[in-house]
Every structure is written in C-alpha cells, then in structure tokens.
Amino acid sequence: MAFRLKLVPDVTHINFFRWRSLTTGSSVVLMIASVILLLTMGLNFGIDFRGxxxxxxxxxxxxxxxxxxxxxxxxxxxxxxxxxxxxxxxxxxxxxxxxxxxxxxxxxxxxxxxxxxxxxxxxxxxxxxxxxxxxxxGPKVSGELIMTAIYAVTAATIGILLYIWLRFEWQFAVGGVIALVHDVLLTLGIFSLFQLRFDLTTIAALLTILGYSINDTVVVFDRLRENLMKFKTMPLIDVMNLTVNETLSRTVMTGVTTILALAPLLVLGGDVIRNFVFAMLWGVIVGVYSTVYLAKNVVLMLGVKRDWSKPEKAAPGEKDDLAGTPFQDAP
CATH class of the missing domain: 3.30.70.3220 (Alpha-Beta Plaits)
Structure with a gap:
C-alpha cells in the first residue's frame, strides 16, 4: 500500500470564526503599524530606485x-x-x-x-x-522606476478586483482585494522594520505574492459559492466554516510545498536573490493567513447572495443535509 503524507485530516471541523474579532483586529493593527513604519522609517531603496x-x-x-x-x-x-x-x-x-x-x-x-x-x-x-x-x-531614471513599480502593483490589484467582481460578487472582490492589500502592506512593513534592501526584484516578489494569494483565495471563494447554492438554509457563518475546512488540506499543502522550495534558496541562494526569496516566503505565510481568516471575515461582514438560481427563501419542508454540522474551536 502506497504511503500518503497527510498534513491535514481529510475531514476537519475547526471553527475558524471563534476568534474572528481578534484575527480581524490583529490584521488591521498590523496594517496600520506597517503604514506608520513606511511613513517614519521608510524603505531601504536599492540602487535601482536611489540611483x-x-x-x-x-x-x-x-x-x-x-x-x-x-x-x-x-x-x-x-x-x-x-x-x-x-x-x-x-x-x-x-x-x-x-x-x-x-x-x-x-x-x-x-x-x-x-x-x-x-x-x-x-x-x-x-x-x-x-x-x-x-x-x-541617475536619480531621474530611478524616480521613474519607483512610479512604474507603483503603477504595476496598483494595476495588478485593480485587475484582480475586476476579475473577482465579474466571476463572483462584489463582496468577494472587496474581501479578496483587502486580503491582497493586507499581504502587500505587511511585506512592505517588515522590509521597512528591518531595513532590508528594496529593489526591482522585490517588486517582482510583490507581484508574485499577489498572484499566489489571490489564487488561494479564489479556490476558497469558488467552493464557497458552490456551498452557498447547495446549502441554502444553513447559516452563512457555518457555510463559510464548512468551506474553509473542505479546502484546508489544499491550502496547507500548497503553502508548505512552496515554503519547502523557498527555504533552501533563502539559506543558500546568496545575497543577489535573498531579499526576493524572503519577500516570497513572508508573502506565502501572510497570504495563507489572509485567505483562511481575513478574506472570509470581510465577506461575512458584508453579507453575500445565497442562491444564484432560485429564490433565497427555501421551500417549506426543505432541509440541508449538513445544516447541523458542528465545528470545534480552532486551536
């Protein structure tokens, strides 16, 4: 019998919303702290940006x-x-x-x-x-590079916002983009805190983080939309908990395998790519966190349409198979 590695059990019943006030509040505090660091300490720009x-x-x-x-x-x-x-x-x-x-x-x-x-x-x-x-x-060229980098990150974020809006609903788009802003701000904040060199390779890492994080979030959102149409009378918070538990194994495995690929590069890759790899590694960690906690918390606060094909109110006597699914408290 073939050996199969499992980091997460096939079926979990973790209550990811038990500490939603704490997780959302912590994210807001860290985002504000990152902005303060950027305004006070600034970034340690490399030659690409300073000249x-x-x-x-x-x-x-x-x-x-x-x-x-x-x-x-x-x-x-x-x-x-x-x-x-x-x-x-x-x-x-x-x-x-x-x-x-x-x-x-x-x-x-x-x-x-x-x-x-x-x-x-x-x-x-x-x-x-x-x-x-x-x-x-020269300083003129480096200034143009800074503006081009800002335009690139902004354009990518707006494009993702429109994509999520068209594919799902505007609540999903807002939740996904807030999660992306969270990931980028926390990455910029840690670069400012430790005064790590910030150059064009770091911009490439930020754009990669945007793609990685939104990919994780879209997987969860896609399953959430399916469950919203399947379990029309289950409370929204329970549907979201069910969705995150169903996709948890995929989220953890993707994050762990990515970290396993990045960790050796961080140690052995040398100074040329170290900041790029560190940004990627940090971005993967905060990206998984924002997918599991922040994005869905925003969608829960905004509310979401329950059924795209039928009236939201269920017919008399209709009952969901998993309406009473219990969720244990998250560790």
Whole structure:
C-alpha cells in the first residue's frame, strides 16, 4: 500500500470564526503599524530606485567578497554592495563580481578618475581583475522606476478586483482585494522594520505574492459559492466554516510545498536573490493567513447572495443535509 503524507485530516471541523474579532483586529493593527513604519522609517531603496553605478568585475583568479569590500571601502564614498555572480556557463578560470555603488553625484554616475581608483584598489589584491561593464542609473531614471513599480502593483490589484467582481460578487472582490492589500502592506512593513534592501526584484516578489494569494483565495471563494447554492438554509457563518475546512488540506499543502522550495534558496541562494526569496516566503505565510481568516471575515461582514438560481427563501419542508454540522474551536 502506497504511503500518503497527510498534513491535514481529510475531514476537519475547526471553527475558524471563534476568534474572528481578534484575527480581524490583529490584521488591521498590523496594517496600520506597517503604514506608520513606511511613513517614519521608510524603505531601504536599492540602487535601482536611489540611483548609482553597477560595475562588473571579472578575474581569472578566485576572490573573496570580504577582500574586495576591504579594498574598496576606503575609496568609495557612496553605499557599497558586492556580490559574487554564479553562472553554470562560467569556466573554472572566470570569476565575476557585481559591485554596486550608491548615488555619488546628481548624475548618479562615477567619473573616469574614480573608476580608475576603484580598479587600482582591487588590482592591489588581485592584479588580474578587470572592469567588464559599468552601468549607471541617475536619480531621474530611478524616480521613474519607483512610479512604474507603483503603477504595476496598483494595476495588478485593480485587475484582480475586476476579475473577482465579474466571476463572483462584489463582496468577494472587496474581501479578496483587502486580503491582497493586507499581504502587500505587511511585506512592505517588515522590509521597512528591518531595513532590508528594496529593489526591482522585490517588486517582482510583490507581484508574485499577489498572484499566489489571490489564487488561494479564489479556490476558497469558488467552493464557497458552490456551498452557498447547495446549502441554502444553513447559516452563512457555518457555510463559510464548512468551506474553509473542505479546502484546508489544499491550502496547507500548497503553502508548505512552496515554503519547502523557498527555504533552501533563502539559506543558500546568496545575497543577489535573498531579499526576493524572503519577500516570497513572508508573502506565502501572510497570504495563507489572509485567505483562511481575513478574506472570509470581510465577506461575512458584508453579507453575500445565497442562491444564484432560485429564490433565497427555501421551500417549506426543505432541509440541508449538513445544516447541523458542528465545528470545534480552532486551536
């Protein structure tokens, strides 16, 4: 007999609404706290958004990032970030480092004299090092990137709102979008709290979080719509509890498998993708929470149509099979 891993029993009767005031209130408090952090501490924008210069340094000798940093820190005025670039196409005698220097002047670029000074500092510890490419991002371009990022996240959120509205009802759309805003705000809040580098890769993570979270929410909403038409006399809160319990195994398994894929990348992926992976990992966790608790709480508060094909009032003598389904308190 084949072994089958079960993280959640096939049938559960958990009362997810027992602490709905606490869960909803906690989400509101965390969202407000995230906004306060963003207004007071701000985000630690990377070079993509602040402007600066990226230098691609190549050498035939293996190098240590710490040695490169020690050589450049005395001569670099702006913020300094050094990462080693890994590529399976690189041969054993090709070693590449990416050196990022924060904005040093209004143009966002470094002078040829500064470039020569940086190369000379590195050649003292590695005579074979060369600068293969130098790219600069000025403050005007970085400002445009910030606005483009805001437009991208806003457009994705509006598109999701319209999709949910057309597929279900406006109450579902409001609940889904509030859950998305919750996920994005909490992700921005933790980046602000720990001053993690926020760049274009983080924007990509935010957009991915939007897609992951709404996918989870749509699965629950789709089952909820089926149950609303099936159990027309069952109280709305019980239908929602039944729905979340029926989809709980899928929600947990999807979240756990995604975390299992992201956790090794967070530990072993290196500095280049660490912030992206952390944003994804955090987004998956808050996305599962908002799907199970926040989105359905909003729909419950707004109310929802019970039957799309028949009058809401059941015929005399009509009774639902699961009208008395009990739900135990959530742990």
């Amino acid at each position: 600066g210069t990226t230098i691609r340094a190549e050498s035939s000798n293996a190098f240590d990032v710490g040695d490169y940093r020690a050589a450049l820190e005395p001569v670099v005025e702006g913020d300094l970030s050094i990462t080693e670039v890994f590529d399976p196409t690189f041969g054993p005698d090709r070693h590449v480092a990416q050196v990022r220097i924060g904005l040093t002047d209004e143009a966002g670029s470094i002078t040829p004299e500064q470039l020569n000074e940086y190369q000379a500092a590195l050649q003292e510890i590695d005579p074979a090092v060369t600068f293969a490419a130098v790219e600069s991002v």
